[in-house]
Amino acid sequence: MFILGIESSCDETSASIIQCDNSGLKIVSNIVASQIKIHQPNQGVIPELAAREHVKNILPVLKKAIKSIRLSDIEAIAVTRGPGLFGSLLIGVETAKILAYTLQKPLLAINHLEGHIYANFLDHNQLQFPIICLIVSGGHTQIVLIKKHLHYKILGETLDDAAGEAFDKVGRILGLPYPGGPAIESLVNKTSNVKYNLKIKLPRPMLHSKDYNFSFSGLKTAVLYLVRDLEKKYALKFLRPVIAREFQDAVIEVLVKKTIQASQEYKAKTVCMGGGVSASTKLNQQLREQLKNYPSVTYISPIKSMSTDNAAMIAVAGYFHYLDKRFVDWKEIFADANLSL
Amino acid sequence: MKFLLNSHNATFNLGKKIAKYLTESTVIALQGDLGSGKTTFVQGLAAGLKISQNVLSPTFLFLKTYSIPKHKILKTLCHVDYYRADKNMSTLTNYIQEYINDKNTLTVIEWPEQLKTYLPKGTIWIQFLHGTFKNKRVVSIVNKKICAKLSI
Numbered sequence: 001m002f003i004l005g006i007e008s009s010c011d012e013t014s015a016s017i018i019q020c021d022n023s024g025l026k027i028v029s030n031i032v033a034s035q036i037k038i039h040q041p042n043q044g045v046i047p048e049l050a051a052r053e054h055v056k057n058i059l060p061v062l063k064k065a066i067k068s069i070r071l072s073d074i075e076a077i078a079v080t081r082g083p084g085l086f087g088s089l090l091i092g093v094e095t096a097k098i099l100a101y102t103l104q105k106p107l108l109a110i111n112h113l114e115g116h117i118y119a120n121f122l123d124h125n126q127l128q129f130p131i132i133c134l135i136v137s138g139g140h141t142q143i144v145l146i147k148k149h150l151h152y153k154i155l156g157e158t159l160d161d162a163a164g165e166a167f168d169k170v171g172r173i174l175g176l177p178y179p180g181g182p183a184i185e186s187l188v189n190k191t192s193n194v195k196y197n198l199k200i201k202l203p204r205p206m207l208h209s210k211d212y213n214f215s216f217s218g219l220k221t222a223v224l225y226l227v228r229d230l231e232k233k234y235a236l237k238f239l240r241p242v243i244a245r246e247f248q249d250a251v252i253e254v255l256v257k258k259t260i261q262a263s264q265e266y267k268a269k270t271v272c273m274g275g276g277v278s279a280s281t282k283l284n285q286q287l288r289e290q291l292k293n294y295p296s297v298t299y300i301s302p303i304k305s306m307s308t309d310n311a312a313m314i315a316v317a318g319y320f321h322y323l324d325k326r327f328v329d330w331k332e333i334f335a336d337a338n339l340s341l
Numbered sequence: 342m343k344f345l346l347n348s349h350n351a352t353f354n355l356g357k358k359i360a361k362y363l364t365e366s367t368v369i370a371l372q373g374d375l376g377s378g379k380t381t382f383v384q385g386l387a388a389g390l391k392i393s394q395n396v397l398s399p400t401f402l403f404l405k406t407y408s409i410p411k412h413k414i415l416k417t418l419c420h421v422d423y424y425r426a427d428k429n430m431s432t433l434t435n436y437i438q439e440y441i442n443d444k445n446t447l448t449v450i451e452w453p454e455q456l457k458t459y460l461p462k463g464t465i466w467i468q469f470l471h472g473t474f475k476n477k478r479v480v481s482i483v484n485k486k487i488c489a490k491l492s493i
């Protein structure tokens with residue numbers, strides 16, 4: 001059985017075919033047209049540009065994705081309904097509606113964050129419940145408990161800035177290119193052998209709060225104060241790697257500690273991640289290492305190609321909607337920029 | 342009118358207090374650098390309007406909306422962040438203007454400089470500055486009506 005997935009919530013236009021059968025889930029195609037090059041000079045996604053690019057990209061991307069199968073072989077169409085940029089979401093949702101209508105196939109409305117969770121089912125179609133999933137991206141920082149398929153409980157989330165946003169803003173304070181996360185990680189890796197005789201310490205916000213919420217705006221401000229103070233004595237060029245390393249450590253320490261804590265409280269059998277920040281090698285490594293102390297938990301490393309937005313993960317979530325017969329009427333489905341899990 | 346605010350809570354409370362004086366559809370423009378307290382102020386505003394949802398930074402999505410319960414006139418809080426934006430974004434600008442023109446919406450804008458030409462005359466401008474010490478902020482408000490109420 002083939003499922004077509006469509007994703008256009010932010011700056012990637014993507015279409016994918018996945019094949020689902022008893023032996024598991026297989027990606028037949030996963031075409032992504034990314035706008036990162038267009039956006040880079042402006043340090044972020046620009047909705048006007050993003051929407052125009054989606055319009056330009058959607059049909060060529062679809063055509064490539066379905067090249068190796070017949071249209072009539074598609075069993076259902078899954079599309080990201082939200083959250084995201086309204087103008088961008090619209091393109092994918094309307095395209096999917098037209099396809100569902102003309103092909104007379106069921107339409108499946110997917111939450112983008114469900115996609116990030118279900119991406120983990122690609123390599124392992126049997127993940128043991130309960131699952132704890134840490135969703136970390138430019139727009140989200142949440143710990144989600146999944147006790148059974150399609151049932152989500154948000155245990156905690158950021159109270160201000162998302163983790164990815166904090167990386168971008170601190171990147172900007174340090175004069176690094178956009179996006180900040182990869183720029184900070186690569187600077188830290190490049191200078192990992194250098195010894196700096198400058199000791200700094202940034203706060204670990206909410207590390208000891210007894211809940212699963214996060215706060216990263218104070219960390220951003222702490223970096224600002226630090227740069228402001230230290231720039232009187234040192235060049236930014238010298239400060240940059242030292243602060244980048246400490247900042248990355250601070251964010252990761254909080255994310256890892258709370259995720260593990262949630263896995264214990266809710267007796268999780270599986271821990272996984274999703275979203276752009278899950279591509280961080282250090283975060284992945286820390287989570288795996290520390291979870292070794294908890295043998296009842298299986299840690300699923302994120303699949304690298306799934307950390308950026310793509311339609312295969314939407315199709316996978318769609319497959320589970322399909323099994324649950326969660327079909328939606330094309331006349332009643334609209335893009336929803338503020339959709340929550 | 343200038344306020345010397347010594348803590349996160351002071352900024353939050355200023356927002357909460359101002360919320361009480363808003364009786365009609367208004368635009369509030371918040372100017373100030375990263376970390377100067379704009380989002381914190383909006384969180385206070387939202388609390389003052391009895392919005393129970395967490396107000397998170399709208400930087401990534403450019404705009405977030407919240408519904409205001411139990412207010413005679415204001416039904417929606419529209420929280421805009423133009424941090425990553427650029428002036429040639431007609432789709433977004435049009436979208437924001439719909440909220441600005443709505444009689445039941447309170448629109449609050451972080452990084453409003455690029456939107457200046459679209460903002461109505463009665464826009465309340467608030468400026469946030471980092472103080473010389475940690476946790477200190479200097480907030481200035483230029484608006485006769487609000488300042489009169491705040492000084493009572």
Ligand SMILES: Nc1ncnc2c1ncn2[C@@H]1O[C@H](COP(=O)(O)OP(=O)(O)O)[C@@H](O)[C@H]1O
Pocket residue numbers: 160217218219221346347348349350351352353373374375376377378379380381382451475476477478
């Ligand atoms: N007096 C103060 N007023 C506001 N925020 C303060 C103050 N002192 C410290 N802070 C901290 O500074 C940060 C302000 O961040 P935020 O409100 O996101 O700023 P902005 O939206 O302007 O970037 C918060 O972490 C807050 O706790």
Ligand SMILES: [Mg+2]
Pocket residue numbers: 379380398451
């Ligand atoms: Mg802000």
